[in-house]
């Protein structure tokens with residue numbers, strides 16, 4: 001049977017939540033990933049050193065038997081340099097949300113005034129702290145990411161040494177930006193390599209495929225596939241796995257977020273294998289992220305096997321993408 005081995009997989013954009021949800025979902029990622037960039041959009045958001053340290057401890061307590069490194073992020077505010085210096089040891093990146101643009105982002109940035117942001121962004125640049133950005137405006141839903149490109153340009157040109165990560169990109173416009181500014185990078189989810197808006201609302205509405213940013217057009221999917229499959233050196237895998245309880249997804253007013261953590265590597269193997277690009281998957285799921293973030297995860301070897309795997313209906317009350325369906329790769333072993 002055909003197998004494929006991945007070393008030290010990294011998920012560079014992950015929602016682990018808190019409390020019981022954290023206890024249920026963290027082990028699923030820790031099983032097959034060496035580490036993950038953990039998003040700070042809790043309620044209230046992670047925006048103090050004490051919260052950051054305490055949250056990391058709760059994550060570690062939720063994954064007692066596995067080696068797993070939570071790479072911590074702070075919720076972007078206009079922090080001063082002294083604060084950033086005091087917390088730099090504990091964090092890997094800072095995550096910027098435009099105010100109100102997605103789940104738990106109400107305290108985000110409401111105006112991109114470069115002068116107001118300068119002390120924070122210049123300090124981050126000087127200290128080598130990457131800025132992760134949820135890049136959407138509050139415009140028409142299909143245009144939000146493309147409209148945000150001018151803000152990426154503003155940030156990238158004003159802070160040319162700051163590493164800026166365009167999170168979970170979904171459009172050909174974002175793909176084109178990568179080659180325009182040396183300091184722009186991107187994460188791509190697995191669901192955005194598989195679906196378009198058609199899959200979400202083209203037939204019966206699929207709440208478990210509804211997320212921010214919404215999946216876009218076929219030409220956008222093609223653009224994302226082209227850079228992911230080639231493992232463009234500025235592109236990393238970030239699942240944006242965003243668990244919500246089943247009743248919050250299958251509801252009038254469906255929460256945004258696709259839950260993919262336990263099946264992400266299997267789906268990535270399926271996609272890369274289908275295009276004859278399995279050899280590039282290692283760079284996409286780990287090597288590129290290691291170079292971009294300058295991180296060095298501990299050893300973990302995941303062997304995947306080309307055989308049918310039936311995706312469970314739920315993982316502790318959270319419905320995964322492709323629940324109940326059969327996918328073509330499975331995890332064989334983890335060492």
Ligand code: NCD
Nearest residue numbers: 015102103211212242256257
């Ligand atoms: C995320 C969540 O649920 O926290 N939702 C989503 O649709 N991706 C937030 C985010 O990354 O936008």
Ligand code: ZN
Nearest residue numbers: 013039240242
């Ligand atoms: Zn996210």
